[in-house]
Amino acid sequence: MKAAYYYGIGDMRLEETPVPDIAEDELLLRVRAAAVCGTDLRILKAGHFKIPEGSRRVLGHETAGEVVKVGSSVTGFDVGDRGAALPNVGCGHCRWCLKGLNQLCPDYEALGISYDGGFQEYMRVPGRAIQRGNIIKIPASLSYVEAALLEPFSCAYNASESLRTAPGDTVLIVGTGPIGACHVMISRVAGASRIIVAGRTDARLELSLHFGADFTVNTSRTDLGQAVMELTDGVGADVIITACSVPEVQAQALELAARGGRVNFFGGLPRGQEIVPLNTNLIHYKELQVGATTGSSVLDFHQSMRIVASGKLRLADLATGLFRLDQIHQAFDYAAGRQGMKAVVVMDD
Numbered sequence: 640m641k642a643a644y645y646y647g648i649g650d651m652r653l654e655e656t657p658v659p660d661i662a663e664d665e666l667l668l669r670v671r672a673a674a675v676c677g678t679d680l681r682i683l684k685a686g687h688f689k690i691p692e693g694s695r696r697v698l699g700h701e702t703a704g705e706v707v708k709v710g711s712s713v714t715g716f717d718v719g720d721r722g723a724a725l726p727n728v729g730c731g732h733c734r735w736c737l738k739g740l741n742q743l744c745p746d747y748e749a750l751g752i753s754y755d756g757g758f759q760e761y762m763r764v765p766g767r768a769i770q771r772g773n774i775i776k777i778p779a780s781l782s783y784v785e786a787a788l789l790e791p792f793s794c795a796y797n798a799s800e801s802l803r804t805a806p807g808d809t810v811l812i813v814g815t816g817p818i819g820a821c822h823v824m825i826s827r828v829a830g831a832s833r834i835i836v837a838g839r840t841d842a843r844l845e846l847s848l849h850f851g852a853d854f855t856v857n858t859s860r861t862d863l864g865q866a867v868m869e870l871t872d873g874v875g876a877d878v879i880i881t882a883c884s885v886p887e888v889q890a891q892a893l894e895l896a897a898r899g900g901r902v903n904f905f906g907g908l909p910r911g912q913e914i915v916p917l918n919t920n921l922i923h924y925k926e927l928q929v930g931a932t933t934g935s936s937v938l939d940f941h942q943s944m945r946i947v948a949s950g951k952l953r954l955a956d957l958a959t960g961l962f963r964l965d966q967i968h969q970a971f972d973y974a975a976g977r978q979g980m981k982a983v984v985v986m987d988d
């Protein structure tokens with residue numbers, strides 16, 4: 640079979656390799672769709688602390704496929720089952736895992752990072768991932784591409800839950816990438832009455848309208864603060880999500896939040912830029928709730944699957960670039976190009 644191995648910074652090679660053997664507590668998944676994530680781009684550019692130098696790894700943690708082999712001690716799965724993989728596998732016994740918050744487990748392992756991921760034709764699913772519920776069966780109404788995109792969507796779902804986005808809310812999303820689009824979709828489903836998306840790329844701002852945004856602001860031409868205040872009659876936004884990695888946007892979010900507003904610092908900041916001066920009096924006197932979410936839990940993933948299967952949003956349209964596995968480098972270039980949305984590697988018959 641073919642597999643795209645990451646060997647080190649800037650070094651990814653498509654190679655011929657035997658189909659993995661599985662142990663009795665494992666599954667073999669025939670990968671049908673694997674989306675390229677910003678994390679994959681970052682690993683190829685800068686490495687990852689969980690991939691030691693001198694080892695190789697198949698990246699790709701937004702993955703879906705078909706079960707083709709079931710270890711003898713595995714229960715609950717049959718050959719032919721269609722499944723999506725939630726990458727972060729918790730340890731199962733720390734206090735966060737016990738609360739169902741596997742995304743906060745300090746001893747997590749991850750498909751596509753500590754185990755070989757989706758940019759290969761067949762993926763071995765470790766027993767630990769099966770036992771922790773990280774392979775989720777998907778209904779027939781969901782395509783493999785949609786199933787692969789459940790992972791980023793579930794992260795936006797987690798944010799929306801934490802923000803308690805509700806009917807009547809004005810939501811401001813700063814950032815026009817695929818994650819920004821996921822925030823638009825889930826905010827729409829949550830009932831937001833107005834969604835404003837801000838960013839610097841016209842092509843992507845245009846796309847965000849397709850996913851359900853009501854207004855867009857190109858911040859390279861227009862002052863964001865002025866635009867938001869005009870659109871909200873000087874009130875500000877009830878919910879603000881910083882889906883970008885710009886420190887100043889975090890500080891500005893406090894200014895643009897309405898009284899009683901909720902803010903989610905969704906995008907992490909580059910190392911060295913994470914100390915941000917914030918006017919905490921804005922938090923105090925406006926009674927803001929400022930927080931963040933990272934990743935998603937197994938439950939978030941299940942809920943996301945139900946929402947997407949309901950047909951209320953256009954998750955499949957996020958896959959604006961489809962590639963074959965032997966075009967893996969083009970897929971990465973497409974994702975890094977920031978013009979379309981998601982690059983998805985699709986493996987058909």
Ligand SMILES: [Zn+2]
Binds near residue numbers: 701790791
């Ligand atoms: Zn991802």
Ligand SMILES: [Zn+2]
Binds near residue numbers: 730734747
């Ligand atoms: Zn744990």
